[in-house]
Each structure stands twice: as structure tokens, then as C-alpha cells.
């Protein structure tokens with residue numbers, strides 16, 4: 001497949017691609033069978049990189065999740081199709097980029113909100129992914145869910161890469177009160193500073209069973225899962 005067939009409007013992923021291979025290689029043999037999950041694909045910058053580098057083994061698989069629709073994300077993507085609400089055009093670009101990249105038969109895409117999509121994977125895919133890339137929403141409450149659910153989907157010893165670990169959005173910085181910490185309590189919620197992404201990610205990772213090992217800490221964070229997650233069964237309704 002030729003890289004010339006890939007159409008993109010940005011170069012976000014290229015920043016990661018400069019340091020990631022040398023950082024990840026000591027921890028992950030890219031030729032092994034790999035089960036990979038990506039949250040947030042946009043037009044497939046990171047997706048197509050993972051396809052080229054993580055899917056060599058015939059049994060390797062990549063699952064990706066994205067809404068490809070307006071989520072009122074606090075980040076402005078600066079993409080003409082996104083800003084004019086033409087999300088299907090971005091989805092078509094994603095599909096075309098994936099079809100024109102190696103190992104496309106090993107990719108499955110789920111269009112939907114990440115919280116619902118990740119939760120729906122839990123009953124069958126708990127603790128089954130070797131590598132998870134989280135690059136979806138930039139809203140702390142959603143990042144919190146993405147990281148919590150992804151963590152349960154990650155194998156013990158598996159690696160999670162979190163984009164935008166140090167992202168500070170305009171809305172957050174513009175609205176933050178000067179004394180960012182207002183004492184908690186129900187009445188204070190409206191005056192409290194919005195949680196930033198760093199705090200959302202830290203609060204999940206500091207409280208997961210078994211903890212994590214930090215492998216890289218910069219604008220992106222890369223961690224290894226140390227403990228086991230409890231197996232989750234599909235919910236069942238009890239007859240009362």
C-alpha cells in the first residue's frame with residue numbers, strides 16, 4: 001500500500017511518531033500477536049500508524065472507537081469539515097485512509113460515544129487488550145470515563161498511551177478562578193474550577209487496583225498496568 005493514498009488535514013500524530021517507537025519498543029515487541037484499541041481516530045492519523053506498526057502478526061487486531069459527529073468537545077480541531085458539521089466527510093476520509101493502509105482487514109471501527117462503546121466491550125473483552133491509545137474527548141468527565149473503562153479492558157502488563165495529558169483548554173484556563181481550589185461541598189460546585197485532563201487521568205491511575213508503572217511522561221503519558229482487573233460478566237436482570 002502506498003502512503004500517497006492517505007489524505008489528512010493535520011499532523012497531530014507525527015509529534016508522537018518521533019518518540020514513540022524508541023520508547024515503546026523495549027516494552028512491546030511489535031511483531032507479536034497484538035490486540036490494540038484506539039479511542040478517538042478522527043481521520044486515522046494514529047490508526048494508520050498502528051496498522052503499519054502493530055498489526056504485522058496475522059492474528060493481531062485493532063478496534064477503534066469514534067463518534068464522527070459533534071460532541072461539543074472543548075478542543076477545536078481546526079478542520080474545515082468538522083467546523084462546518086460535515087462529520088461524514090471526516091468519516092469517509094478515515095475509511096479511505098484505513099482501506100489504503102496495510103492490514104485493513106484486521107481493523108474494526110465502532111461509531112459511537114466512547115463510554116457506551118467501551119462499556120459494551122467489557123463483558124467479552126475485559127483484560128484483553130495489549131495496547132490502548134486514548135485520544136478522544138478533551139472534557140475531563142469524559143476522559144475520566146475513557147481511562148477508567150479502558151483500564152479495565154487492558155491486560156495486566158499491557159500498555160496505555162494517553163494523549164493530551166497536559167492539555168489545558170481555553171475554556172478551562174479562561175474560567176479557572178484565581179484561587180483554583182474552592183472548598184468542596186454541594187453548594188460550591190458551580191464555583192469550582194473545572195477539572196483538568198491531567199487531574200482526571202491522575203485520579204483514575206492513582207486508584208486502579210495494583211497501580212501502574214509510568215513509562216513516559218510528557219505531553220502524552222504512557223503507563224503499564226501492574227494489577228489484574230476483576231472479570232466482568234454481562235449485566236443480567238434478576239427476576240424478583
Ligand SMILES: C[S@@+](CC[C@H](N)C(=O)[O-])C[C@H]1O[C@@H](n2cnc3c(N)ncnc32)[C@H](O)[C@@H]1O
Nearest residue numbers: 013040041042045046066067113114135136137
Ligand atoms: C484529536 S482527535 C483524534 C486524533 C487521532 N487520534 C489522530 O492521531 O489523528 C479526537 C477524536 O475523538 C473523537 N471524540 C471526541 N469525543 C468523543 C466521545 N465522547 N466518544 C467517541 N469519540 C469522541 C472526536 O470525534 C475526534 O475524532
